[in-house]
Amino acid sequence: MAELSIEYLPYEDFKKMKPKKVINMIRKKNRILIIPKKLNPKEEAMLIEEAMNAADIEKFKGIEIASIVKEEEKGFWKFLRKFKQDDGITLIGNADAIKEIKSRKNYAILKVK
Amino acid sequence: MVFKRIKNIIKKSFISKLFKKKKKIKVGFYGPPNAGKSTLANRISQDFTDEGFTVASSIPHETREVMIKESVIIKKGDKEVEIDLVDTPGIATKIDYEDFLKHGLKKQEAKARAKEATKGVIDAIKWLENVDAVVMVVDAAQDPLTQVNVTILGNLESRGIPFIIAANKIDLKKASAHKIREVFPNYEVIGISAKTGKGMDYFYEKLIELVSKG
Ligand SMILES: Nc1nc2c(ncn2[C@@H]2O[C@H](COP(=O)(O)OP(=O)(O)OP(=O)(O)O)[C@@H](O)[C@H]2O)c(=O)[nH]1
Ligand SMILES: [Mg+2]
Numbered sequence: 210m211a212e213l214s215i216e217y218l219p220y221e222d223f224k225k226m227k228p229k230k231v232i233n234m235i236r237k238k239n240r241i242l243i244i245p246k247k248l249n250p251k252e253e254a255m256l257i258e259e260a261m262n263a264a265d266i267e268k269f270k271g272i273e274i275a276s277i278v279k280e281e282e283k284g285f286w287k288f289l290r291k292f293k294q295d296d297g298i299t300l301i302g303n304a305d306a307i308k309e310i311k312s313r314k315n316y317a318i319l320k321v322k
Numbered sequence: 323m324v325f326k327r328i329k330n331i332i333k334k335s336f337i338s339k340l341f342k343k344k345k346k347i348k349v350g351f352y353g354p355p356n357a358g359k360s361t362l363a364n365r366i367s368q369d370f371t372d373e374g375f376t377v378a379s380s381i382p383h384e385t386r387e388v389m390i391k392e393s394v395i396i397k398k399g400d401k402e403v404e405i406d407l408v409d410t411p412g413i414a415t416k417i418d419y420e421d422f423l424k425h426g427l428k429k430q431e432a433k434a435r436a437k438e439a440t441k442g443v444i445d446a447i448k449w450l451e452n453v454d455a456v457v458m459v460v461d462a463a464q465d466p467l468t469q470v471n472v473t474i475l476g477n478l479e480s481r482g483i484p485f486i487i488a489a490n491k492i493d494l495k496k497a498s499a500h501k502i503r504e505v506f507p508n509y510e511v512i513g514i515s516a517k518t519g520k521g522m523d524y525f526y527e528k529l530i531e532l533v534s535k536g
Contacts, residue, residue, distance in 0.1 A: 250476030257415050257473065258447050261440040264417060266433050271416025271440075275469050304416035312469065 211321060213239050213306065220246040228259035231301070236269055239306045241319075247276045247297030256301065273302045275310035277317045346393065347533050348406045350453035352446065352478075354470045355382035355412030357459040358490040360389075362516035363409040366529075367391050369522070376409040381425045383439035385411045388449055396533075398526045403533045410449055411442030413470050450477055455484045455532050462489040462497040462513065466505050475506075484535045486510040486528050493518045 216234065223231065223244050235242055248256070253274065260272040278297035300310055300317060308320040351359040364374040375391040377384055391407040417439045422432035456478055460466050478485045487506060489499040492513045499513025512528050514521035 250473055250480045253469075253473040254447050254450075254477050257413070258444050260415060261417070261443045264436075264440045266417075266419050266436045266440075270418050271414070273469075274415055276472075304418070310469070312467070312472075 211239060211306070213241060213321065215241050215243055218242050218244050220244055228255045229263070231256060232259045232263045232272070235272060235301055235303045236263070238303050241300055241302040241307065244299040244301070246299065247278055248299050269303070269305070271304045273300075273304050273307040273310045275300050275312040275317050277312060277315065279315060346404045346406060347454040348408050348452060349529075349533065350408040350410055350449060350456045351459055352410055352456050352474050352485075353412060353459035354461075354468065355414055356380075357412065357461045358488075358516045359412065359459045360385050360409050362457070362459055362488060362490065362514070363389075363391070363407050365516050365519065365522070366396070367394060367407055370394050370396055375407070381422065381427070381435075383412060383414075383417065383422075383435060383442065385409055386435070386438040386442035387411065388445055396526060396530060398523075398530055401530050401534075403530050405533055408449065408453055410446040411439065413443050413446050413474060414439075415470060417443075450481060450483070453483060455535070456486075457529070457532075458485050458487045459490050459516075460487060460502060461491050462499050462502055463491050463494045466502050475509075484532055486512060486532050488516075488525065489513045490516050493520060 218231075218234070231242070234240070256272065256274060263269055264271050276297050276299045302310065302319075306322055308322050311318040311320075351363045353359050358378070360376045360378040363376055364378060367373060367375050371391070371394055376389040388411070389409040393404055394407055395402055395404050417436045419432040419436035422435050423429065427435065458474060458478070460471060487502065487509050489497075489502040489511050491497050492499050493515040499511060503511040510528060512521060512525050514525050
């Protein structure tokens, strides 16, 4: 069975880091970063951009990223709206180890390779 | 007082002239790979200029650089708008060249395509700075609850870029515009088939509305 290691990254530290450094942290396979905050859309876009920048086809394919937020009300739109809020957590994994992260109400499903 | 008023009138007409020049609005087609962005952008171009400008294909990441068709005049009833169509590469968080092998590409081709595709994603994200309005294209036969969709929509919202959602491929049996609407109840979701043309009349109405807003 494959092993996964989970690394905690405080949001304050994340904010101080260059996106490149964050991506470097998960270039090691089988690692998942947990940031105890829902990232905002710009931060998400920046990470995707940097992941694509770092992707080298053979060794690093990119990332899987998802947020878990508390969902009291029905509707994904509300869920999406949560980007304005601080609560929630973000999971970022190496796409080589994590096939998919599905974000659902209050939880996430990780499909591991 | 009078002088000030005259000055204001001059200023206003100057601004309105500037505005008129800016009236040609860049409409970006955004979404995940394979959603049908290029098929839709091409159909619009065909419908109003009789020629296409971008390439669609069943292999994901067909569009790997931003493609632009300038000055397309969209007419519907007594309304018309002039827009630039901006077809962007599909946005993804990862690119696996082995996926292309399944589509029959040779290893070298697949790797080259993957490399270009990573640049395409960066390009598409950067272009968010340049577009005035967006048609977000999603495949209505697929789960819309993906991180890529969330990130794109979140960026459109937080950047204040007006957008509509095209729930594409409604010609497919398992497609449901209704399901997309359920997931995004507060957005304008228009069911279309870029391939067959179904729903395009209503889409053009909404596109003109969108551009008039932008
Ligand atoms: N059934 C059906 N297929 C469609 C429709 N629109 C597009 N397609 C097909 O979906 C595939 C992808 O279409 P594209 O237009 O290349 O998709 P795209 O979003 O531009 O994809 P990328 O450039 O890779 O990001 C092609 O095989 C199209 O023929 C539609 O309305 N119905
Ligand atoms: Mg395309």
